Amino acid sequence: MELYTLNEVSKYYERWNIRTREKNINYVIKNLNLTIKDNEFIVVVGKSGIGKTTLLKMLGGIEKPSAGSIFYTNKELYQCKESEMEGYRRKEIGFIFQDYRLLDEMTVRENILVPQILDGARSTIAERKMKKLTKVLGISEKKDYYPYELSGGEKQRVAICRALINEPKVILADEPTGNLDTFNTELILEILLRIKIELKKTIILVTHDKGICKFADRIIEMKNGKLQEQNIK
Numbered sequence: 001m002e003l004y005t006l007n008e009v010s011k012y013y014e015r016w017n018i019r020t021r022e023k024n025i026n027y028v029i030k031n032l033n034l035t036i037k038d039n040e041f042i043v044v045v046g047k048s049g050i051g052k053t054t055l056l057k058m059l060g061g062i063e064k065p066s067a068g069s070i071f072y073t074n075k076e077l078y079q080c081k082e083s084e085m086e087g088y089r090r091k092e093i094g095f096i097f098q099d100y101r102l103l104d105e106m107t108v109r110e111n112i113l114v115p116q117i118l119d120g121a122r123s124t125i126a127e128r129k130m131k132k133l134t135k136v137l138g139i140s141e142k143k144d145y146y147p148y149e150l151s152g153g154e155k156q157r158v159a160i161c162r163a164l165i166n167e168p169k170v171i172l173a174d175e176p177t178g179n180l181d182t183f184n185t186e187l188i189l190e191i192l193l194r195i196k197i198e199l200k201k202t203i204i205l206v207t208h209d210k211g212i213c214k215f216a217d218r219i220i221e222m223k224n225g226k227l228q229e230q231n232i233k
């Protein structure tokens with residue numbers, strides 16, 4: 001089943017050029033067409049500034065394309081009502097970032113529970129889910145720790161638990177191993193692969209590092225605002 005369909009999607013920013021006093025249009029993404037199927041592990045590679053984060057944000061419902069359409073299942077994302085869009089962001093998507101984005105003043109347990117609290121979930125159910133996830137990701141001993149007491153790999157595992165707690169269909173990962181050493185990079189990639197296989201999630205990961213593509217079903221290279229499918233085998 002097709003999960004995302006992008007039709008001629010463009011993103012540009014308008015900026016005033018102070019020197020020439022003219023408005024410049026800078027295209028980040030131009031006429032992009034892409035389909036992503038349910039349960040695929042997609043890695044989008046491309047050099048810095050090419051528009052990888054912009055693409056993820058557009059897929060995540062937080063950056064409206066300047067032109068073109070993005071369908072999620074059969075719904076055109078940016079034509080939805082704001083309440084539907086909020087539901088999409090909260091329930092269908094889980095984000096993971098390079099810098100983890102944990103709340104420093106909250107414990108591991110509280111960080112993971114934030115999306116459930118925002119979703120108004122019953123605390124006993126949320127607590128049970130949190131315990132299960134921390135166990136699966138090997139951080140159940142760290143539930144009462146604060147982020148500063150964790151290693152980078154542990155922080156990212158907390159962020160993955162937080163991304164999974166609302167049971168989204170899709171994980172959007174922005175350079176999730178960018179701050180990690182080789183050991184933890186392997187570990188996080190293996191966890192993402194297990195999430196795809198065992199929890200049947202769709203994973204869309206963007207990175208500048210071509211070395212982390214080994215678990216991908218598809219590798220897509222971003223070049224000059226366009227996408228190019230890479231041959232895996």
Ligand SMILES: Nc1ncnc2c1ncn2[C@@H]1O[C@H](COP(=O)(O)OP(=O)(O)OP(=O)(O)O)[C@@H](O)[C@H]1O
Pocket residue numbers: 013028046047048049050051052053054055208
């Ligand atoms: N709000 C904005 N206004 C103007 N230009 C923007 C804005 N947001 C992003 N850009 C531009 O879009 C381009 C792509 O940015 P993006 O963050 O998507 O790149 P990236 O491929 O994820 O880079 P990196 O690997 O360094 O994180 C950049 O050149 C950036 O300057």
